[in-house]
Amino acid sequence: GAGVSQSPRYKVAKRGQDVALRCDPISGHVSLFWYQQALGQGPEFLTYFQNEAQLDKSGLPSDRFFAERPEGSVSTLKIQRTQQEDSAVYLCASSSSHGTDTQYFGPGTRLTVL
């Protein structure tokens, strides 16, 4: 079946612009995660949803970062007033039920802030 998809795959923003990154999880998956992967590093946890409830947002770097999953399926990660240090690959993952199940990753969105 279809895996996790993300769009856009690449995004270039000027410093100060707002961006929105979309994640379509595997159909029926209850849990959804966002990770940030800096160049040459492992992914770092940003936030976790179970259905539409955001249960953990402890990894969001600042209040410029906001995530939502209003209907418990598609999720959007929004970054306001982008800064150069926001440049990274943003990965979305989903798992079938509880968050302790295997996480399946999307291809990521590469964000470059000029």
Place this chain on the structure above:
Amino acid sequence: GENVEQHPSTLSVQEGDSAVIKCTYSDSASNYFPWYKQELGKRPQLIIDIRSNVGEKKDQRIAVTLNKTAKHFSLHITETQPEDSAVYFCAASKGYKLSFGAGTTVTVRA
């Protein structure tokens, strides 16, 4: 929080030889340890995982061992092939939050 260290950062092996990557973790409550393979520009893909109630798991040419006392776990790839060339990440978790190592770039020389 959990801290995962991964070694080596790069590994070059001759085709057919074995590759071993080691990770240590800090939180003794961690109980789930997946390994992901990421090719350049692609998504991380789970290749094997182990939970803390077992010490070893094998899947064809890939095996993972876990030492809970020492808080370390290792990935073993035998009979390496060119398609094994990629970045490998270990991770540890005690719930839903995966904490990743920094990755190991494996190059298999033909």
